[in-house]
Amino acid sequence: MVGLILALDVMDRNRAIWLAREVSEYVDYLKVNYPLVLSAGIEIIRELSEIKPVIADFKIADIPYTSSLIARKAFENSAFAVICHGMAGSDTLKAVLDVSDEFGGEVYVVTELSSESEFLRKFSDEIAMLARDIGCHGIIAPATRAERVAQLRKIVGSMKILSPGVGAQGGSVEETIKAGADYIIVGRSIYTSDEPKAVARDIYERIKGLEV
Ligand code: O7E
Numbered sequence: 001m002v003g004l005i006l007a008l009d010v011m012d013r014n015r016a017i018w019l020a021r022e023v024s025e026y027v028d029y030l031k032v033n034y035p036l037v038l039s040a041g042i043e044i045i046r047e048l049s050e051i052k053p054v055i056a057d058f059k060i061a062d063i064p065y066t067s068s069l070i071a072r073k074a075f076e077n078s079a080f081a082v083i084c085h086g087m088a089g090s091d092t093l094k095a096v097l098d099v100s101d102e103f104g105g106e107v108y109v110v111t112e113l114s115s116e117s118e119f120l121r122k123f124s125d126e127i128a129m130l131a132r133d134i135g136c137h138g139i140i141a142p143a144t145r146a147e148r149v150a151q152l153r154k155i156v157g158s159m160k161i162l163s164p165g166v167g168a169q170g171g172s173v174e175e176t177i178k179a180g181a182d183y184i185i186v187g188r189s190i191y192t193s194d195e196p197k198a199v200a201r202d203i204y205e206r207i208k209g210l211e212v
Pocket of ligand 1: 162165185189
């Protein structure tokens, strides 16, 4: 199964809801990050969940206790999954995983960012191993470096790989899927377009065309 995730980094509630509805037939999940939650409030996660399952991208990276509070807030507001920074370490990941288990949710772990990420890149293989060994559900791997997606796929086996960095950041849909990503995360290419639905459809069809 390969698919598309919309990164809804818009600052306006009504626009977010409109975009989500507009592209819903082509996306599997909606990813909500700080720009939208800080603008529209945490309730936006609940509202969007009625359209598609929501991944709360709070890139949780605190001590275990605080991290578990953040994760709980996301799941209580109907998030399907949360994203954690693997650099926070095993105790934080385990604390978040415990909360997600209570809600039947999922936890995805950032290995290295699609940007320069010069510090995380030194440890991203180990972060992926940790995410795998403690039973997280997936990792985030950079579409801007398809060779890293391929390498991380070898480490995580059948875990989900979600890859941001396609389009606005220069990554390619085809190379990222061929390298082993399950989901492509796309934001600006879709939500700044005059025709978000047409762009989402095009990406969806290209992804599905590569499905093995
Ligand atoms: O570049 P865009 O507009 O297509 O948006 C990409 C989205 O993915 C945006 O929300 C950004 O915060 C996120 N992202 C990256 O771009 N690079 C990363 O390495 C990690 C993420 C991310 O979403 O992490 C958790 C999935």
